[in-house]
Amino acid sequence: MKVLVMGAGVAGLAAAWELRRRGAHVTVVDRQDRVGGTASWFAGGMLAPWCERESADEKVTEIGAAATDWWADILPDRVERNGTLVVAPARDGSELDRFARRTAGHRTVDETELGELEPVLSGRFRRGLFFEAEAHLDPRAAMRSLQMLLARSGCIFRLGEDVAETDSFDAVVDCTGMASPVDGLRGVRGEMLLLRTSGIRLSRPIRLLHPRIPVYVVPRGEGLFMVGATMIESAADSSASARSVMELLNAAYALHPAFGDAEIVEIGVGVRPAFADNFPRVSRHGDTISLNGLYRHGFLLAPALAADAAAMAMGIREAAHG
Amino acid sequence: MLEIYGAKLPSRLILGTAQYPSPDTIGEAVRAGGASAVTVSLRRESAQDAAATGPGGKFWSIVRSLGVPVLPNTAGCHTAREAITTAQMAREVFDTNWIKLEVIGNHDTLQPDVFELVEAARILCDEGFEVFPYTTDDLVVAERLLEAGCGILMPWCAPIGSARGPVNLDALRSLRSHFPDVPLIVDAGIGRPSHAATVMELGYDAVLLNTAVARAGAPVYMARAFSAAIKAGRTAWHAGLLEPRDIAVPSTPVIGMATFT
Numbered sequence: 001m002k003v004l005v006m007g008a009g010v011a012g013l014a015a016a017w018e019l020r021r022r023g024a025h026v027t028v029v030d031r032q033d034r035v036g037g038t039a040s041w042f043a044g045g046m047l048a049p050w051c052e053r054e055s056a057d058e059k060v061t062e063i064g065a066a067a068t069d070w071w072a073d074i075l076p077d078r079v080e081r082n083g084t085l086v087v088a089p090a091r092d093g094s095e096l097d098r099f100a101r102r103t104a105g106h107r108t109v110d111e112t113e114l115g116e117l118e119p120v121l122s123g124r125f126r127r128g129l130f131f132e133a134e135a136h137l138d139p140r141a142a143m144r145s146l147q148m149l150l151a152r153s154g155c156i157f158r159l160g161e162d163v164a165e166t167d168s169f170d171a172v173v174d175c176t177g178m179a180s181p182v183d184g185l186r187g188v189r190g191e192m193l194l195l196r197t198s199g200i201r202l203s204r205p206i207r208l209l210h211p212r213i214p215v216y217v218v219p220r221g222e223g224l225f226m227v228g229a230t231m232i233e234s235a236a237d238s239s240a241s242a243r244s245v246m247e248l249l250n251a252a253y254a255l256h257p258a259f260g261d262a263e264i265v266e267i268g269v270g271v272r273p274a275f276a277d278n279f280p281r282v283s284r285h286g287d288t289i290s291l292n293g294l295y296r297h298g299f300l301l302a303p304a305l306a307a308d309a310a311a312m313a314m315g316i317r318e319a320a321h322g
Numbered sequence: 323m324l325e326i327y328g329a330k331l332p333s334r335l336i337l338g339t340a341q342y343p344s345p346d347t348i349g350e351a352v353r354a355g356g357a358s359a360v361t362v363s364l365r366r367e368s369a370q371d372a373a374a375t376g377p378g379g380k381f382w383s384i385v386r387s388l389g390v391p392v393l394p395n396t397a398g399c400h401t402a403r404e405a406i407t408t409a410q411m412a413r414e415v416f417d418t419n420w421i422k423l424e425v426i427g428n429h430d431t432l433q434p435d436v437f438e439l440v441e442a443a444r445i446l447c448d449e450g451f452e453v454f455p456y457t458t459d460d461l462v463v464a465e466r467l468l469e470a471g472c473g474i475l476m477p478w479c480a481p482i483g484s485a486r487g488p489v490n491l492d493a494l495r496s497l498r499s500h501f502p503d504v505p506l507i508v509d510a511g512i513g514r515p516s517h518a519a520t521v522m523e524l525g526y527d528a529v530l531l532n533t534a535v536a537r538a539g540a541p542v543y544m545a546r547a548f549s550a551a552i553k554a555g556r557t558a559w560h561a562g563l564l565e566p567r568d569i570a571v572p573s574t575p576v577i578g579m580a581t582f583t
Contacts, residue, residue: 055343102539186345186380211483232365233381276384278344 003313004029004166007175008159009037010139010298011291013146014306015173016155017074022314026155027169031179033160035147036140038237039177040298042192042270044218044228045139046205047071047300048084050105050131057279060297061104063304068135070303071142074149078142079135082204085109085117086129089254095209099129106131120200120256136205138220139299171313172288177273178235182283182290187235187271190296191244192228194266199258200225208255215251224265227252231296240267272296282308289313324358324527326474326505327420327452329391331358331528334552336393336507337545338362338532345384347541352388355545359390361422361530363397364412382415393454395422400435402442409446421446422454422476422509432482432510436463440470447471456509459493461500468504475501476509476530479521483533485513488520498525515544515551522555523563 001024005012008030019026030037049064072079086106088096100106106129115122117130151157166172174180178187202219218226230244245267252259274295275281282305283290291309294301324331337357342348352360362385385392394412399405402425409421425442427435434457443453447470455467459477467475477497480486488494489511498506507528508521518529529552538544 057343098537186384234365235380274344276344276349277346 001025001171001314002027002169004163004169004172005175006030006163006172007037007177007179008032008035008143008147008157009040009175009177010043010143010302011040011177011294011306012037012173012175013143013150014302015175015291015309016150017146018303018306018310019173019313020150020153020155022310024310024314026150027158028150028155029158029161029163031160031162035157035159036143037177039190039270039272039294040139040143042190042229042268043139043298044192044205044216044226045137045142045299046084046216046218047079047135047137048131048205049300050103050134051084051086051207052297052300053103054099056297057277059279060301064297064300067300067303068133071137071299072135075137075142075145078137078145080137080204081135083117084131084134084136084205084207085114085121086131086207086209087114087121087125087127087255088209090126092209092211095211095214096127096129099209103129103131105133118202118204118206120202120258121206124256134205136218137299142299166287170287171316173309173313174288174290175292175309177292177294178271180273180290180292182285182292184275185273185292186233186276188274188295189232189234189236190229190270190272191232191240191248192226192230192268192270193245193248193252193264194220194268195225195227195252195259195262196223196265197225197258197262198223199261200256206255208251210251210254213247213251215248217252217255225252225259225262227259229296235271237269237271240269272298280305282312284312284316287316289316324505326454331391332356333358333549334522334528334556335545335549336361336528336530337535338530339385340532341536342541345381348385348536349388350542351535351545352390354542355535355549357390357545358528359393360385360388361393361395361532363395364408364415365398386416391420392416392418393420393422394418395456396424398426399424400426400438402438402445405438405442406445409442409451410449413451419450419452420454421451422456424456434458434478436460436466439463440466443467443472444470454507459490459497461493461496464497464501468501474505474507476507478510479508479517480511480513482510484511485534486511487513487517491520491524494521494526495524515547518548519551519555519558522552523558525559528552 003024005028047068049061205218207216275293280293333356396405396408425438479488505527512531
């Protein structure tokens with residue numbers, strides 16, 4: 001069984017893994033000369049199925065709950081199981097109440113415990129919500145590691161190439177996100193920052209609630225922090241706007257003033273592929289399986305959807321030979 | 323039936339399209355609440371989107387496919403000039419002369435800058451726009467907006483997204499009695515269905531809201547609740563409400579009751 005996976009973002013790599021696991025011979029092709037795709041490259045890498053329930057459907061929590069184990073089984077050194085901490089400025093305490101009401105899997109922590117969890121935030125917030133079972137990873141590092149493991153297991157990577165032909169493959173899995181011809185996709189633009197500072201140490205993603213501009217800060221190690229992300233109904237991938245950068249920086253500064261002295265390492269813009277219900281889907285079009293619409297849940301939902309896509313692709317050959 | 327700029331609106335609920343869990347939920351809420359129009363904001367990025375993917379872009383084509391008139395808005399504009407440019411862009415993209423004119427004057431309260439608002443309204447009305455001005459409950463500003471050519475007024479009842487409900491009933495009442503023939507829509511600050519019922523009981527023509535539905539635990543149910551409250555308030559206004567009294571009045575007449583001595 002020979003399968004061509006188009007797209008080397010998180011969906012394509014997860015699909016490749018699930019196909020290899022089922023014994024397929026897999027080739028991954030991507031126009032870019034590296035793995036990581038476009039939307040995935042700018043992802044937060046939070047494995048936060050319970051926090052996401054604040055704005056997402058129950059299904060996201062149900063399906064996403066297994067994602068941490070999937071990643072940790074494959075890349076044990078890349079997954080940090082330290083939970084998520086959600087805080088709000090005193091003025092926005094009602095946002096914290098709303099968040100607590102809409103989500104499960106958390107407990108309220110007081111100022112003391114909050115300070116024990118994240119000493120740099122000691123005294124800055126009166127209370128927070130601790131989602132103990134959540135985890136995070138560094139998306140770029142995780143995708144590179146997954147590529148190495150896949151290559152070692154015989155998966156062929158053709159990076160920096162366009163798809164020339166698909167006839168020699170039994171099935172194609174299209175994981176090209178916004179570049180896919182699949183119907184009903186729209187783009188949701190996201191802007192993010194990478195900041196570097198030695199003045200702050202965090203062990204877990206922090207979500208700072210704000211009625212207008214909720215943001216999260218994810219520690220990436222060695223003083224690097226990802227601050228994200230805007231959500232704009234647009235497929236435009238032009239450079240980040242001054243307003244968005246200002247808002248992200250403001251929020252980071254509100255979390256801790258030491259971010260004011262941080263170095264801006266990167267300002268990134270990605271476009272999340274999404275369907276109208278903001279939930280991903282796997283669909284079949286002839287011998288092509290499409291896995292798309294991961295929206296803001298790439299690392300969270302790709303494992304489960306990849307398994308579906310792989311099973312469907314393997315079924316193509318069974319049907320052909322049956 | 324409510325008539326605005328010659329268009330007949332079959333219901334008295336207008337919904338925003340921001341902050342919903344998904345575009346699908348917008349559609350469900352619009353249908354459940356029987357909204358007669360939706361308002362949508364235009365951003366710089368969306369204009370690029372229109373340039374890149376033809377009129378609309380995906381989100382807009384979803385909004386347009388809801389089957390109700392689209393009222394584009396100038397949310398996020400801080401000057402008359404910005405708002406005018408946005409309105410012109412909106413006219414091209416949505417092919418409508420309707421524009422909900424918002425010019426924000428204060429970052430914390432998102433209060434309208436009424437001076438810039440009147441200025442922008444005058445220019446846009448001259449250019450043939452049908453302007454829906456988002457304004458405060460100030461009577462003099464309302465008069466200026468009508469002078470500028472607006473055929474409708476959209477006062478706030480509290481700051482945008484604050485969910486505080488009508489904080490100055492006297493001002494809203496006064497607007498209603500000064501402008502008995504101008505369509506009046508409460509545009510911002512509604513948090514719960516009872517707030518909507520209250521302003522409808524004052525004789526307001528419609529309610530525009532977003533956050534109270536979009537960020538509710540179950541937006542579709544909340545849209546339904548608002549629809550019911552708006553109808554209740556409207557019917558009550560038609561029915562003629564009692565004025566509050568200081569003295570208790572028994573429901574059953576006391577004169578003629580048997581006395582036992």
